[in-house]
Amino acid sequence: MAIRIEPRDPLTQAQGVEAGYAQTARRWPSQPLVRRPLGAAELSGPQHLARRLPLAGGGKAGDLAGYGDKRAIGQLVRLRIRVLDEDGAPLPGTVLEVWHCNAAGKYIHPNDTHDAPVDPNFYGAARLVAGDTGLVELRTIKPGAYPVPDTGGWWRPPHVHLSVWGRVWLSRLVTQMFFPGEPLNEADAILNAIRDPGARERCIACLASSKTSEMIFEHQLVVRGRKASAGTP
Numbered sequence: 001m002a003i004r005i006e007p008r009d010p011l012t013q014a015q016g017v018e019a020g021y022a023q024t025a026r027r028w029p030s031q032p033l034v035r036r037p038l039g040a041a042e043l044s045g046p047q048h049l050a051r052r053l054p055l056a057g058g059g060k061a062g063d064l065a066g067y068g069d070k071r072a073i074g075q076l077v078r079l080r081i082r083v084l085d086e087d088g089a090p091l092p093g094t095v096l097e098v099w100h101c102n103a104a105g106k107y108i109h110p111n112d113t114h115d116a117p118v119d120p121n122f123y124g125a126a127r128l129v130a131g132d133t134g135l136v137e138l139r140t141i142k143p144g145a146y147p148v149p150d151t152g153g154w155w156r157p158p159h160v161h162l163s164v165w166g167r168v169w170l171s172r173l174v175t176q177m178f179f180p181g182e183p184l185n186e187a188d189a190i191l192n193a194i195r196d197p198g199a200r201e202r203c204i205a206c207l208a209s210s211k212t213s214e215m216i217f218e219h220q221l222v223v224r225g226r227k228a229s230a231g232t233p
């Protein structure tokens, strides 16, 4: 299987260490890269993972918000994320991982030392498979903003972390989806690490409807090409 790793576009793909966000130093190489032949560890991938997961939108896997007495606190939202290739063609069967914090800005993760309250009814993460039209649908609550650790006074805007697996482990897009109209978007160092304004805009979802019990947000995730969704540090 021929695998070609495209070089990153510095205008549309965030990269490097972001000032003020200490964690980005651990997410980016501090030394020049060394080219070496790819081995089985890189050229193998998540085989048949999609078959072991329910289709997006079906059952509990597409729901982080719970129901009734077990409902997570927060504004109910439905995310409709369409996974597309560079020509806008849908990518059915794509495995999408989603995770975000609760409405108070707290992640379900031991590294989250923020003193915001935990929500026992919030699930926090899901792994879903895109349906025939490339659509992944997730019912959840709108995540809160949270202060960035180790800095003075910078709050991250509400956002949803997304990861898409390609055919091999090396082929993975990790990005974030932002919400429209959020004042904190303007000053967010992670969003602004994407230099191209159009690429930043493509990371922000659209409010499709607020006329139902859930606010519906639509978002496109483009896995490659000139309009590829920006990877975030």
Ligand SMILES: [Fe+2]
Residues within 6 Å of the ligand: 156, 159, 161
């Ligand atoms: Fe986050």
